[in-house]
Amino acid sequence: MNLEKKPEVLFVAGSGEFGSGECQMLDYLRTPGDKPFSAGLIFPADGRLVALATAAGVPASVIKSHNYLTDFSELWRQPLAWVYNLGSFVRISAVIRKKKVQLVVSLSFINWTGALAARQEGVSHIWMIREVLAGRTNWLNFFWGRWLASRLANDLSLKVLLESSLAAEMFRRKRTREKSMVLPPAIDAGRFESGLTAEGSVSPPAAVAMFFSGPDLKRVREAVRSLSEVQSSISNGCWPFQTVSIFFPGLSETSRRKLEDGLRLEFAGHGLELEFPDFSALQSKWRSYRAAVIFPGFDPLSRVVLEAGLARVPVVVERGAASELVIAGRTGFVFDYRDYAQLGAFLGILIKNPERGSQMGLSASEHVKRHYDLAPWKARFEGIITEILSSSER
Numbered sequence: 001m002n003l004e005k006k007p008e009v010l011f012v013a014g015s016g017e018f019g020s021g022e023c024q025m026l027d028y029l030r031t032p033g034d035k036p037f038s039a040g041l042i043f044p045a046d047g048r049l050v051a052l053a054t055a056a057g058v059p060a061s062v063i064k065s066h067n068y069l070t071d072f073s074e075l076w077r078q079p080l081a082w083v084y085n086l087g088s089f090v091r092i093s094a095v096i097r098k099k100k101v102q103l104v105v106s107l108s109f110i111n112w113t114g115a116l117a118a119r120q121e122g123v124s125h126i127w128m129i130r131e132v133l134a135g136r137t138n139w140l141n142f143f144w145g146r147w148l149a150s151r152l153a154n155d156l157s158l159k160v161l162l163e164s165s166l167a168a169e170m171f172r173r174k175r176t177r178e179k180s181m182v183l184p185p186a187i188d189a190g191r192f193e194s195g196l197t198a199e200g201s202v203s204p205p206a207a208v209a210m211f212f213s214g215p216d217l218k219r220v221r222e223a224v225r226s227l228s229e230v231q232s233s234i235s236n237g238c239w240p241f242q243t244v245s246i247f248f249p250g251l252s253e254t255s256r257r258k259l260e261d262g263l264r265l266e267f268a269g270h271g272l273e274l275e276f277p278d279f280s281a282l283q284s285k286w287r288s289y290r291a292a293v294i295f296p297g298f299d300p301l302s303r304v305v306l307e308a309g310l311a312r313v314p315v316v317v318e319r320g321a322a323s324e325l326v327i328a329g330r331t332g333f334v335f336d337y338r339d340y341a342q343l344g345a346f347l348g349i350l351i352k353n354p355e356r357g358s359q360m361g362l363s364a365s366e367h368v369k370r371h372y373d374l375a376p377w378k379a380r381f382e383g384i385i386t387e388i389l390s391s392s393e394r
Contacts, residue, residue, distance in 0.1 A: 006038040007102040007389050010095065012115075014108025016047025016062065018250035018279060020185060020303040021107040021130045021163070023049070027188040027374055028381070030056045036386050040099065042092060044111055048280050063091045067110045069298070085113050092117040103389060109149070110298075115156040124388055127153050130163035130185070131298045132321050150176055158388055163302060164321035183384075185325070186377035187306040189369050196311060197284040207351060209245045209282075209289045209313075211304050213297030215255045217262050219338075220246070223295065224263060226340040228272055230347045243273045245289070247282065250299060286311035290357055291350045293343065296320045308332075309368035312361030316346045325372070331364035 011029075013022045026049065029039055041060040043050050044067075053060035065088035066081040092113055096104065104118035105126045118125035150170040153160055160180040162168045171180040208227060212220055227244060246263070248256045260276045267274060277285060292308040293316045294301050300321035308315045309325075315332035317323045323334040333346035350357040 008099050009037040009039050009103045010101045011041045011105045013043045014110040015250050016043040016045040016050045021128055023303045029058045063088045065113050068112045069110050088113045089117055093120050096121045125157050126159050127157040128161045132167050154179055164324050166321040185302045186372050186374045188374045189310055192310050195283050208291050210293045211247045211301055212295045213299045213301050217259055222340055226344040230344045243275050245275050245277050247279050249279050289313050296322045306368050306372055309364035312365045314357050314360035331367045
């Protein structure tokens, strides 16, 4: 098929740094072989994902925009984002016209500009929503209310693709249920495993990697304190590892530095050596970890769960959308919201029983490859896209 005759599909990302949906879409667009459309990517800011897309030869550009959803304490920024994003709306609309785009796919509910531009230009739109718009772990809020958020997603889309059953809870009403479907996440296992660094090549090794979605310093403090208590409870007093790596995927550098400074100050002299590696270095460090603790927020961090599985690292995940990817007790553990005693108990099991952790890591790798491989997801996704493109041509 001649590439120039393929229909144009425009993917609009919610972040240039990290997003579970954005990472998955990059996996898909980088897979070899013919695709039923010609793709372009638009990011709202420069970042790691923009560089990855460019290096892979995926057509990508940056049209700056602000998040339509914010932390509750910054709710006042949302109306200002509407005003700021008028410029990005105009520019994306121009791209749709110039490239004769036939379908716009928004990869995050944080960014509505693609959906609004598609409506303006009379172009079909799909919303891929990985975020959990309801639930107490959600640190982002919509100043018009959650019910209206689901209605907006429905009204601006031909179809809403949801990553988890938890994310689908807001789309249970008959009006929205007819357009929505759950399409679980996937990962290119072969590509990811080929980039893993051999175990033991990273020094010094770390006991635990912790991942936080959101800038809640109190929440991070509580989690690190629970790990400190596990360390103190080890009977022989010997902590078998030297460092704990803490990651804040997707946060701005300013927010990340503020969190890091607060943690260094509070836990200085507590016996834990905290490190804050750049998220881009994660793949080279995966094999040095014995466990990964994952605190989902608005982004469920499903990508991190899948990567940990392929790296054979057992996970301890707070209950939510990401925990749907875990077989509790077999590929990892699931603890209740802010139940740090339960979290500490699970970490103690993995740290005191490395053999069990190794077996869980092996089971996690098999589970991810069997149920979350990119190839079946690719077939389903392309079927959805092809059906919508065919309908729009009639």
